[in-house]
Structure formats: structure tokens, C-alpha cells
Amino acid sequence: MSTQGTPPPSPGISSTLASRGIQPRFSELGQSCRKLVLNHLADHLTRTFAQVDDTLFQCAEQAENNQVQAMFFDSMREVRRLRPQIERRYHLSISKGIADFLDGKLVASQPADVPAEDLALIDNEAYEEALQVTNMAHRVQTRCAQALFALDKRLALLNNGQPVPAEVNPLSPKTIAQALLTALQPSELPLRIKLVLYGLFDKQLMQGLDALYEALNTRLIEAGVLPNLKFAPARAAEPSSPSPSSPSASSFTETRRSPAPVDLTASPPADAEHLAAGLDRLLAEYRKQQHAIGPLNGSPSMASFAPQGAKRTYEAGELLEALNRLQQASAVELTQHPDRPLHVTDLKTDLHRQLASHNEAPQQHRVGNQETDVIDLVGMIFDFILDDENLPQPYKVALSHLHTPSLKVALLDRALFGQPHHPARRLINAMAQAGVLYGAQDDTYGLLAKVQWVVRQIVQHFSGDLRLFEMLLGEFDEFTRGIKQRVELQERRAVETAKGRDKLLGARHSAAQAIAQALAKRSPPPIIRQFLERTWIDVLVFIQLRHGASSQEWQRACETAENLAWSATPLDAAQRDRLQRLRVDMLDELRNGLMLLGGYREDDVRRLLQDLVACQHAVQAGQPQLASKLSLPPPPNPLGAMLSDEAALLATSRKGQRHADQNLVSELEKLEFGTWFDFILGGKRQTLKLSWYSPTTHNYMFVDRNGQRAAVKSVDQLAEEMQQGTARRSKPDRSAPMVDRALHAVYRVLQQLTGRTT
Numbered sequence: 001m002s003t004q005g006t007p008p009p010s011p012g013i014s015s016t017l018a019s020r021g022i023q024p025r026f027s028e029l030g031q032s033c034r035k036l037v038l039n040h041l042a043d044h045l046t047r048t049f050a051q052v053d054d055t056l057f058q059c060a061e062q063a064e065n066n067q068v069q070a071m072f073f074d075s076m077r078e079v080r081r082l083r084p085q086i087e088r089r090y091h092l093s094i095s096k097g098i099a100d101f102l103d104g105k106l107v108a109s110q111p112a113d114v115p116a117e118d119l120a121l122i123d124n125e126a127y128e129e130a131l132q133v134t135n136m137a138h139r140v141q142t143r144c145a146q147a148l149f150a151l152d153k154r155l156a157l158l159n160n161g162q163p164v165p166a167e168v169n170p171l172s173p174k175t176i177a178q179a180l181l182t183a184l185q186p187s188e189l190p191l192r193i194k195l196v197l198y199g200l201f202d203k204q205l206m207q208g209l210d211a212l213y214e215a216l217n218t219r220l221i222e223a224g225v226l227p228n229l230k231f232a233p234a235r236a237a238e239p240s241s242p243s244p245s246s247p248s249a250s251s252f253t254e255t256r257r258s259p260a261p262v263d264l265t266a267s268p269p270a271d272a273e274h275l276a277a278g279l280d281r282l283l284a285e286y287r288k289q290q291h292a293i294g295p296l297n298g299s300p301s302m303a304s305f306a307p308q309g310a311k312r313t314y315e316a317g318e319l320l321e322a323l324n325r326l327q328q329a330s331a332v333e334l335t336q337h338p339d340r341p342l343h344v345t346d347l348k349t350d351l352h353r354q355l356a357s358h359n360e361a362p363q364q365h366r367v368g369n370q371e372t373d374v375i376d377l378v379g380m381i382f383d384f385i386l387d388d389e390n391l392p393q394p395y396k397v398a399l400s401h402l403h404t405p406s407l408k409v410a411l412l413d414r415a416l417f418g419q420p421h422h423p424a425r426r427l428i429n430a431m432a433q434a435g436v437l438y439g440a441q442d443d444t445y446g447l448l449a450k451v452q453w454v455v456r457q458i459v460q461h462f463s464g465d466l467r468l469f470e471m472l473l474g475e476f477d478e479f480t481r482g483i484k485q486r487v488e489l490q491e492r493r494a495v496e497t498a499k500g501r502d503k504l505l506g507a508r509h510s511a512a513q514a515i516a517q518a519l520a521k522r523s524p525p526p527i528i529r530q531f532l533e534r535t536w537i538d539v540l541v542f543i544q545l546r547h548g549a550s551s552q553e554w555q556r557a558c559e560t561a562e563n564l565a566w567s568a569t570p571l572d573a574a575q576r577d578r579l580q581r582l583r584v585d586m587l588d589e590l591r592n593g594l595m596l597l598g599g600y601r602e603d604d605v606r607r608l609l610q611d612l613v614a615c616q617h618a619v620q621a622g623q624p625q626l627a628s629k630l631s632l633p634p635p636p637n638p639l640g641a642m643l644s645d646e647a648a649l650l651a652t653s654r655k656g657q658r659h660a661d662q663n664l665v666s667e668l669e670k671l672e673f674g675t676w677f678d679f680i681l682g683g684k685r686q687t688l689k690l691s692w693y694s695p696t697t698h699n700y701m702f703v704d705r706n707g708q709r710a711a712v713k714s715v716d717q718l719a720e721e722m723q724q725g726t727a728r729r730s731k732p733d734r735s736a737p738m739v740d741r742a743l744h745a746v747y748r749v750l751q752q753l754t755g756r757t758t
Contacts, residue, residue: 044205089183097170140173147213268747276418282750299344305352306366322354384742395435423469432738490707511540524568525627539593676730
């Protein structure tokens with residue numbers, strides 16, 4: 001607040017401007033801005049907490065189990081209890097930062113060197129929270145770049161002409177977001193609850209900072225603080241300008257990094273900014289080579305369109321106007337021919353034609369070096385998208401029409417290449433990833449239609465405001481969350497069904513073994529054999545599932561099978577007497593077992609038992625031909641038909657006929673659920689996900705992109721298909737962000753073109 005009470009500087013030490021509070025003539029203005037900020041943030045923080053109960057209740061309804069649901073309900077009460085403390089800590093943090101600025105106490109901190117071994121000990125939850133803060137702040141920083149530039153300049157004037165260090169600026173997006181992390185630290189809320197709070201904070205407060213920054217700039221302008229300030233940071237000059245007298249190539253706003261110390265012969269850097277710096281250097285090297293006007297990963301470089309001897313470069317306005325005209329034409333093309341892709345070469349050709357047709361001296365003009373690099377780099381990204389084998393063709397076609405708007409974004413803001421959280425980049429990644437994960441041919445969930453709608457919105461309405469990408473990204477993310485939930489539900493149902501079938505299959509295998517043992521070394525007439533193999537086997541399955549294989553019920557049913565098989569073989573006098581004593585109990589067991597199956601009427605059971613007894617009498621009377629004429633009616637609910645392919649796979653695996661590489665089989669048995677496979681069926685590729693593995697039957701179940709059961713394969717069958725080349729594991733990066741994969745691929749291509757790698 002005011003400077004009263006601030007200790008005077010020590011005698012003999014001159015106080016610099018930066019160490020004093022703001023100029024006295026701005027004191028009242030500073031207090032006015034402070035009040036504006038605190039009131040705005042308090043209002044939006046209240047809105048944040050007003051949404052907590054409803055949001056946590058929805059999370060509880062969608063919880064995966066009772067424990068998680070209880071956690072959400074408990075946290076709902078805990079957040080209500082902690083809310084006053086969290087709000088107080090938040091406002092104190094913001095208020096102190098503003099007071100330090102007004103009193104001249106802001107000190108830029110130097111980042112401390114953290115040993116590598118200490119980095120490994122950073123708590124995962126703390127890292128996740130810090131990442132949330134960084135992402136929230138970055139989105140605001142990108143969206144409000146113009147307002148923040150102006151505000152920084154005006155705050156510097158209030159600060160005696162000294163720029164306010166970014167890391168301690170009390171009004172920066174990062175400081176405002178960091179204050180919530182500070183306020184939440186003393187609480188012991190689970191990370192999952194904190195992430196919900198961060199999400200609401202981002203939606204309610206951080207997205208409202210646009211209005212706050214606009215209001216602050218307006219108040220400062222009204223007070224006469226740099227009222228005529230224009231947002232036009234200077235751009236570095238063309239490195240290879242033809243002559244000092246040549247007109248400026250363009251005036252795009254961009255922040256040029258000093259090239260990072262990147263080893264251009266090594267693998268592409270994992271860090272996005274280092275990767276972008278390496279791409280800058282590789283493109284600059286490629287441009288200097290004699291063959292640089294040749295093909296660039298499938299399409300010609302923009303440099304190849306330059307007229308011979310052209311000395312002048314197109315202005316930024318000319319480039320943007322040409323792209324605007326191309327975007328208008330693309331909007332018409334997208335409406336008339338939505339199934340026709342936009343190829344990179346065609347766009348470059350049309351861009352050159354547009355530039356030349358609207359310039360009085362086209363033979364003297366070329367595209368500037370930096371703009372050529374941007375055009376080529378964006379073109380290579382979209383070449384990669386069109387060639388990506390993981391993305392279904394309709395999604396490639398749709399995304400290809402984002403080439404022109406993406407090129408406008410990149411020319412205006414090269415952060416598209418160096419910042420993974422750039423809104424345009426995130427939207428492309430989100431739509432591509434959704435296509436890879438859920439892009440089924442039947443488009444059950446309307447995903448393709450949604451992607452096409454988003455693309456049309458951008459092509460028809462994008463004029464340079466990145467908030468359009470932010471808005472569409474939020475809507476698309478909400479749409480895909482619904483798809484993800486439905487797919488996961490379908491997959492859970494498929495897995496539960498598979499587990500039930502597997503349990504049934506295991507029971508049937510045990511029952512088949514019991515029947516085989518009863519028939520061992522015996523040749524009863526067909527009706528007895530068929531009854532045991534087709535009907536009584538189902539009775540054994542039901543008994544095992546209900547009572548278990550060690551139960552008395554199971555033992556009696558197996559003994560009944562044994563006695564029935566024995567009764568239909570020629571017996572001596574003593575054995576026939578034993579059969580006579582057993583027959584009543586045997587028939588009771590058979591009747592009870594048949595009634596378990598359901599579908600049998602009392603009359604059906606009686607006739608069936610009569611036929612079995614008639615068969616016994618015929619065999620014992622030495623009339624096998626009479627016994628062979630008796631036939632068995634089909635069972636009403638044959639379990640074997642329900643198991644179909646699994647039963648066949650089990651029968652094959654039980655024979656021990658393994659021709660596959662056993663090392664490969666061992667590797668496959670360790671696969672994690674969620675692993676994707678590509679299968680070649682009839683010359684066409686089908687991508688399926690391993691969703692479940694049966695340790696008893698050694699069968700794999702695969703689901704399609706909709707989460708529905710698509711195939712069941714034994715471990716040996718899968719191994720053999722992999723050996724034959726008709727099955728393979730999908731590339732591990734198939735669902736990684738599309739633009740990230742594209743930039744890494746482009747980096748490797750440029751390494752080859754510049755001779756860095758072979």
C-alpha cells in the first residue's frame with residue numbers, strides 16, 4: 001500500500017529508484033488498482049468454490065468404486081470446512097505481492113541450482129500441482145499477450161521506470177495461479193480433489209483474467225500512464241537481407257530465442273524449446289545449401305517458388321492477406337468437398353499465386369527467409385499428419401484443412417513450435433488423438449462429425465484470436481470425455497463378460513475331463529455317449545459353477561456319469577444285480593440334473609430317462625442293434641454353442657501343439673492390458689487393443705476402438721501370427737500428441753537433409 005512506515009535507507013548509501021516505492025504521484029492510482037484486483041479475484045474465487053459441491057458430487061456419481069465415491073463425499077465436507085482458510089491465505093498472498101510492489105520491496109530471486117539427485121526426490125504430487133499452475137498460467141499468458149505487454153510497460157513506469165521482474169510481478173498469471181497452490185499447501189486434501197479445485201479455478205478465475213487486465217490497462221490509461229502505447233515489439237532483422245535499402249520483409253510479432261546449445265547430431269531433444277531451437281538451426285542450414293529449393297519431405301520448399309534474382313521480400317500484411325484469401329477459399333472447398341484433403345504442395349502453390357497476383361512487381365519479390373522456414377515447417381507437420389498410419393483417413397482429410405489457419409498462427413506466434421500447451425497445437429493434438437483412439441469406421445459416437453464441425457469453425461471464423469482455439473478445445477474435450485466414458489464402459493462390460501465366459505469355459509473343461517474319464521475304455525451305445533457328452537456335461541458345468549469342483553454335489557454328478565457309462569456295457573450276473581439296486585438312485589440323480597439345466601419339461605425328462613433305461617436293458621439282453629436305434633433329442637440350451645471360438649482355442653491349447661517361438665510366447669504372456677496390436681485381415685489393417693488375458697485358458701481378448709469385443713486368440717495363435725507378419729504390436733507412440741510426433745519426425749528428416757545423420 002503506502003510508503004509510510006518504510007525504514008529510511010542507511011546513511012551513506014544512496015537509494016536507487018528500484019529500491020523505493022512507486023512515485024508519490026501514483027500512490028492513489030496504485031491503491032485504486034489494488035482494490036480493483038482484490039475485488040475481482042475475490043468475486044471469481046467465490047464463483048470457484050460455489051461450483052465445488054456440484055462438481056465433486058458428479059465425480060462421486062462416476063467413481064470407479066465405493067472407496068473412491070466415499071472419498072469424494074468426504075472431501076466435499078472437508079472443502080466446505082477449509083474454504084475460509086484457503087480463501088484467506090489466497091487473498092493474503094495476492095495482497096502481500098501488491099503491497100510489496102507499491103512499497104518497492106519486490107526482489108527478483110535467482111533460481112537455485114538443484115542437484116540432479118534431489119530432482120529425483122521431488123514428490124510426484126507436488127510436481128503434478130506445479131504442472132497445473134504452469135499450464136494455467138501459460139494459457140493466460142498466450143491468450144492475453146497484448147494486454148500483459150501493455151500492463152508490464154505501464155507498471156514499469158509506476159515503478160520509477162524499472163521493469164518489474166516477471167517472477168515477482170504480483171499481477172502476472174503465474175503469480176495469481178501460484179497463490180492457489182500456496183493456499184492449498186497446508187491442507188491435507190487428496191491430490192485428486194486438488195486437481196478438481198485447480199480445474200474449477202482455471203475455468204472460473206483464470207479465464208476471467210482477460211477482463212481484469214483490460215480493466216487495469218483502461219484505468220492506467222485514464223490516469224495518463226502511457227495512453228498511446230502500441231503493441232509492436234520489434235523483430236530481429238532478416239539475417240540475409242539482400243541490401244540495406246530493401247524494404248522490410250515483414251513486421252510479424254515474434255520472440256526470437258538465442259539458439260540453445262543443442263547437439264544437432266544427437267536424437268531430437270525431449271525438451272520442446274530445445275527441439276524448436278534445433279529446428280531453427282537445421283532449417284537455416286538447409287536453406288543455405290544449393291539443393292534447398294528441392295523437395296522437402298514430400299513437398300517443395302517455399303524457397304523454390306522464388307523468382308530468379310528476386311531481391312525484395314513480401315510484407316507481413318501481404319502474407320496474411322494472401323492466407324486470408326486462401327482460408328476463405330478453403331471454407332468454400334470444405335463445404336463443397338469435405339472428403340477431399342488439402343495437400344501441402346497445393347497450398348504452397350496457391351499461396352505463391354495469391355502473393356504474385358496481388359503484387360505490382362511479383363518478379364522482384366520472394367518470401368522472407370524466416371517466413372519460408374515457418375511455411376516449410378508447418379507444411380512438413382501436415383505432410384506427417386497425412387502420412388500417419390495410425391490416423392484413419394477421414395480424420396486426416398479433416399485435419400488437413402487446418403493447414404492454412406495453423407500457418408497464420410505460426411507466422412504470428414512461433415510459440416506454436418516451442419510450447420506444447422499452445423492452444424492451436426493442443427486442439428490439433430486432441431482431435432488427432434481422438435481419431436487414433438476412437439476413430440472407428442462406423443463412427444458410432446459421432447466423433448468424425450464433431451471433428452469436421454470444429455475444423456469448419458476454425459476455417460470459417462479464425463481471424464487471429466487464439467481464444468477461438470481455447471473455446472473449441474474446451475468444447476471438444478468435453479465431447480471426447482463422454483466418448484471415453486462410454487468406450488470404457490463398453491470395455492468393462494466386455495471384460496466382465498469374458499471373465500464369465502472364461503470361468504464357464506474352465507468349468508466345461510473340467511466337466512469334459514470327468515466325462516472322458518467315465519467313457520475311458522468303454523464303448524456304450526450312441527444314445528448313452530451322446531447324452532454324457534452333450535447333455536450331462538452341461539449339468540456338471542452348472543454344478544461346478546454353483547458348488548465348486550470339490551463339493552459333494554460335484555462328486556455325485558461325476559459318479560452318476562461313471563455309473564451310466566458302466567450300465568450300458570455288457571455285465572455279468574453280479575453286476576446286473578448291482579445295476580438293479582443302483583437304478584432308482586441313478587434315475588433320481590439324472591432327473592435332478594436335467595431339471596437344473598432348465599428348458600426340459602417333465603414329460604421330456606420322463607421320455608429321455610425311459611430311453612436310457614431301454615438302452616440299458618437292450619445291452620444287457622445282448623441286443624446291441626436295438627440299443628443303437630435309440631436316438632437322443634437335442635438339448636434345449638447347449639453351452640458348447642455359447643462358447644464357440646473360445647472352446648476351439650482351449651481344445652487346441654490343451655493338446656500341447658505349440659509351434660510358435662516359445663521366447664515370443666513368454667514375452668506375450670507378460671504384456672500389459674491396453675497394448676495395441678495391428679492385425680492384417682484380408683489385406684486390410686485392423687487395430688485392436690489387448691483388454692484381457694486368461695491365465696487359465698491362455699486366451700487373449702481384444703476390443704476395437706468402441707470398446708467392443710472384436711477377437712479372441714490363444715497365446716500360441718497370436719505368436720504365430722506375429723511370426724507370419726499378420727500381427728504386430730502398434731508403435732508405442734501411436735497415441736502420443738500428433739504435433740509432437742510430427743516435430744520429432746521433421747527433426748530427423750532435417751538431420752538427414754543437412755548431413756547430420758545418415
